[in-house]
Amino acid sequence: MNKYIYYPGCSMEGSARAYAESLSQVAKILDMELATVRDWNCCGATEYLSINLIPAYSLIARNLAIAAGQVNGTNELMAPCSACYLNLEKADYYMAERPALGEKVNEALAAGGLHYKPGSLQIRHLVDVLVNDIGLDVIKSKVVRPLTGLRIAPYLGCMVPRPDYQHRWSDHEYPLELDDLMHVLGAEVIDFPLKTDCCGGHMSQIAPETAYELIRRLVSEADEYQADLMVTVCPMCQMNLDAYQGEANRFFGTKYQMPIVFFTQLMALAFGIDAKSAGFGLELVSAKKALARIGVEAPAPEPASPRRKPDGLPMPPHRRKKYASGREASDEKIAVAE
Template sequence: MSRYLYYPGCSMDGSGRAYGESLNGVCEKLGLTMSEIDDWNCCGATEYVGVSLSPAYALIARNLALAANAKKDGEPLVAACSACYLNLAKADAYMKERPLLNERVNVALGAGDLHYEPGSVEIRHLLEVIMNDVGLDQVKSMVVKPLAGLRVAPYLGCMLPRPDPDHRWKNHERPEELDRLLEALGADVVDFPLKTECCGGHMTQIAPKVGLELIKRLVDEAEHHGADMMVTVCPMCQINIDAYQGEMNALFHTKHKMPIVFFTQLMGIAFGLDEKKMGFGRELTDARKALRKIGQQPEVAVEAAPAHRQRPDKRALPMPTMPKDADPVREALASEVNQ
C-alpha cells in the first residue's frame, strides 16, 4: 500500500465526475491510498494568473501549504487534472526560481496562518504515478478483460507533458506513456499524431470559432485513424471534445460522433470493474456502443498496407499510378472535397 496526498480539483465532482469515480475504483484496485487534502481550494485554472500574479500564486500555494501540513512521511501530492497538476507544479517551481514571488506569497499565506517552503512537497500526476510507481507489469497482471478489438486514440492534451517544470517527461510533444498503458490493457492503440495538440481550453467560452476549429482538427484526425474513441487524462479536454462536438458539427457541417473517455475508465473496464461505476454513461457522446466491440474481431483492417502497384507497361519508365484496390480513406476524403 502506498499512500499519496490527493488534490482532486473542482471538476472531479462536476463535469469530470466520471474521472473522479473511475480513479477512485482503479486506485483502490491498484493499492494506492489517495488521501484527499482537507478543504483544498480551486487552483485558478488558466484564468487567475491572467488577472493578478501574487493572488493567483497565493491561491495555489494555499493548497501546497495544506498538503505540506498533511504530509506524514514524504508522500507526494497527486493531481489527476492536467491544469491543476501544472498550476501546483508551476507554483512550486516559480517560488523556488523567484525569491520575490516566494516572499510575497508567504507574506500573504501568513495572513491565513499558513506557510509554504518551496520544494517541500513533491507534485505528481496520476498517469505518471501509475506508470512509475505501479508499473506496466503490475497493470498487465491485473487485467481480467483485455480491451482487444477496441481501437483507441490516446490524447494527452497540452498541460501534462508541457512545460514540464519538474522534468518528468522524456518527450514533450509525442510522449508514449499513455500508449504503453493502453496497450498493456490490451487495446488496439492508434499512433495518434495530435496526441498533445490543444483542445482549445477556454476558447470555447471566449472565442468559440477558434476553439471549435481546434476540436475539429482533433476529432477529424481520430476519425481518420479509425479510432472507436479518444482517451484522455484531462477533464478540460474531455468536456471540450465531448460536449462541444455538437456545436462543432453544426458549424462545420460534419457528422462526427467521437466518444472521449478518461484513461482510468478503461483501466476499470479492463480490471473487470462495473461499467456504470466507472462513470460510463456520463459522456454526452455515448461511448458504451464502442465498448461492445471489446473482444470482437475488428471488421476491417483500417491501416492496410498499400496494394502492390504494377507498372502498366513493362517497357515504360515507372510512373506514379493510383492503387488498383480502392482506398476507403482516400475516397472519403475525395468525396468530402467534392462536397
C-alpha cells in the same frame, strides 16, 4: 501500498465525475492510498495567473501549504486534472526560482497561519504516478478483461508534458506514456499524431469558432484513424471534445460521433469493473457502440434534464444597471412582461 496526497480539483466533483468515480475504483485495485488535501480550494484554473500573479500564486500555494502540513509518510501530491497539476507545479517551481515571489506569497499565506517552503512537495500527475510508480507490469497483472479489439486514440493534451519543470516525461512533443498504458490494457492503440495538440481550452467560452476548429482537428484525425474512442487525461479536454463536439459538427456540417472518455475509465473496465461504476453513461457522445465492440454493455447517457423555466420569483433590478448589456436589458423586458 503507494501513498499520495490527493488534490481533486473542482472538475472531479462536477463535469468529470466519471474520472473521479473510475479513479476511486482503479486506486482501490492498485492499492493506492489517496489522502485528500483538507479544505482544498480552487487551483486558479487557466485564467487567474494571467491576471494577477501574487493572488493567483497565493491561491494555489494555500493548497500546497495545507498538503505539506498533512504529510504522512509521503510528500507526493497527486492531481488528476492537468490544469490543477500544472498550476500546483508552477507555483512550487516559481516560488523557488523567484525568492521574492515566494516571500510575498508566504506573506499572504501567513494571514491564514500557513507557510509553504517550495520544493517540500513532489507534484505529480496521475498518469506519471501510474506509469512510473505503480508500473506497467503491475497494471498489466491486474487486467482481467483485456480491451482487445478496441481502437483507441490516446490524447494527452498540452498541459501535462509541458513545460515539465521536473523532467518527468519521456518527451515534450511526443510522449508515449499514455500509449504504453493503453497497450498494457490490451487495446489497439493508434499512433495519434495530435496527442499533445490543443483541445481549445477556454476558447470555447471566448471564441467558439476557434475552439470548434481545434476540436474538429482532433476528432476528425481520430476518426481518420478509425478510432473507436479517444481517451483523455484532463477534465478540460474531455469537456471540450465531448460537450462541444455537437456544436462543432453543426458548425462544419460534419457528423462525427467520437466518444471521449477518461483513461481511468478504460483501466477500470479492463480491471473487471462494470461500465456504470467505471463512470460510463456520463459522457454526452455515447460510448455504448464502442464498448459493444468488446462485449461490454454500457449504460446510455443520462437524458439531459429539461432547461429550467423562469418559474421562481422575479429578480430585483440589477445594481450595475447603467452598464447593463443588451442581454440583461432583454431579461428585464421579460420580467416586465410577466
